[in-house]
Amino acid sequence: MGEDRLDAVSHLYTQIVGLIGGDEAIEVAEALIQLKKANEEQISSKTGLRVGDVRKILFKLYEKALITYEELKKEEGDRIKSIFLWMPLIDQVEGIATNYRRIILQKLREKLAFIEGNELYHCGKEGHKILVFDEAVENLFKCPVCGDPLFRMDKEEYLRKLKTLIKTIENEEKE
Amino acid sequence: MVRKVSRRYRLEGKVLNIIMRSKDGVVQTDLYKMLNISSREGSRICLKLESWGLIKREKVLHKERWTYKLYSTRKVPKIDSLKGSPCFACQYFNRSCSPGSAISPERCELLDKWILTIGVGGADAEVKEAVASREEA
Numbered sequence: 157m158g159e160d161r162l163d164a165v166s167h168l169y170t171q172i173v174g175l176i177g178g179d180e181a182i183e184v185a186e187a188l189i190q191l192k193k194a195n196e197e198q199i200s201s202k203t204g205l206r207v208g209d210v211r212k213i214l215f216k217l218y219e220k221a222l223i224t225y226e227e228l229k230k231e232e233g234d235r236i237k238s239i240f241l242w243m244p245l246i247d248q249v250e251g252i253a254t255n256y257r258r259i260i261l262q263k264l265r266e267k268l269a270f271i272e273g274n275e276l277y278h279c280g281k282e283g284h285k286i287l288v289f290d291e292a293v294e295n296l297f298k299c300p301v302c303g304d305p306l307f308r309m310d311k312e313e314y315l316r317k318l319k320t321l322i323k324t325i326e327n328e329e330k331e
Numbered sequence: 332m333v334r335k336v337s338r339r340y341r342l343e344g345k346v347l348n349i350i351m352r353s354k355d356g357v358v359q360t361d362l363y364k365m366l367n368i369s370s371r372e373g374s375r376i377c378l379k380l381e382s383w384g385l386i387k388r389e390k391v392l393h394k395e396r397w398t399y400k401l402y403s404t405r406k407v408p409k410i411d412s413l414k415g416s417p418c419f420a421c422q423y424f425n426r427s428c429s430p431g432s433a434i435s436p437e438r439c440e441l442l443d444k445w446i447l448t449i450g451v452g453g454a455d456a457e458v459k460e461a462v463a464s465r466e467e468a
Contacts, residue, residue, distance in 0.1 A: 164407040171410060175419035247352075253408045259425065260418050263436035267446075270430075270437035283440065318446050324412045331409060 169222070169249045172256070176220055180205055181213045188223065188244045195241055214242055221248055257329060264322050271315060277306040339376070342368065346376050350386055351403045358391070359399040377401060415449065417441035 173185040187202040200207045217223045228239040277292040279299035297306045363373040380386045388399040418424045423434045
């Protein structure tokens with residue numbers, strides 16, 4: 157039972173790390189879990205990634221409170237060299253996951269309220285800005301990016317997908 | 332303002348932490364030794380945690396004495412439904428992304444992309460690409 161729980165927590169940890177930093181971040185996190193405490197060079201040799209890339213990933217994960225570090229000061233002649241030993245913060249991951257889910261759900265609900273409460277206009281081209289009625293009037297119903305005419309967006313499909321997504325996240329939260 | 336935390340409150344946290352970290356449960360009598368607390372205090376804490384639904388107790392015979400084995404009941408949260416969400420890698424998440432501001436969930440194109448492509452097997456790669464290009468910009 158306990159073992160399952162630890163496995164599940166480790167899985168959740170790598171899952172979050174992957175969502176934040178991609179596949180390379182997963183490699184770094186897995187190396188950290190195995191080594192427990194390691195510096196950039198040790199992680200680099202374990203994963204085969206460049207030290208610079210490892211450092212970039214470590215900073216990203218540190219920013220999200222998924223890892224922490226211990227600073228060791230070493231005297232080298234008349235200079236003092238700092239060595240950073242990085243450690244995974246697996247204990248924190250459950251709180252981090254719950255927090256992300258709560259905030260993302262809140263953002264999706266805000267989006268739903270916005271979509272439901274506004275008439276939206278779009279030129280139909282992917283990546284071009286979606287405008288609300290007032291903005292469309294200001295732009296004389298022309299796309300500010302390409303200049304093509306703006307059409308009223310059919311919100312049905314979008315709303316259906318958004319509501320399904322919110323429901324799925326809410327159900328997962330209740331599990 | 333500094334909040335004062337009672338000794339009992341701290342102990343409850345420690346007990347819960349030990350139980351949650353254990354691989355296959357903790358024997359209640361071992362817990363007393365680990366934390367150097369009396370059996371009276373330890374059993375009261377365990378009962379309290381059980382009444383809150385945070386732990387589960389199972390009666391076991393340990394070293395020829397009846398005691399309880401303590402397990403955590405807290406489930407590990409699942410985030411499968413959030414796969415592909417651009418918010419995890421977004422630099423504005425928890426910073427300037429809020430309703431009505433320049434970066435807002437209402438007008439977020441990355442969120443649009445995620446929502447619109449989630450039904451057709453998720454938009455993991457596409458969204459990642461879009462987040463990366465926004466970071467570069």
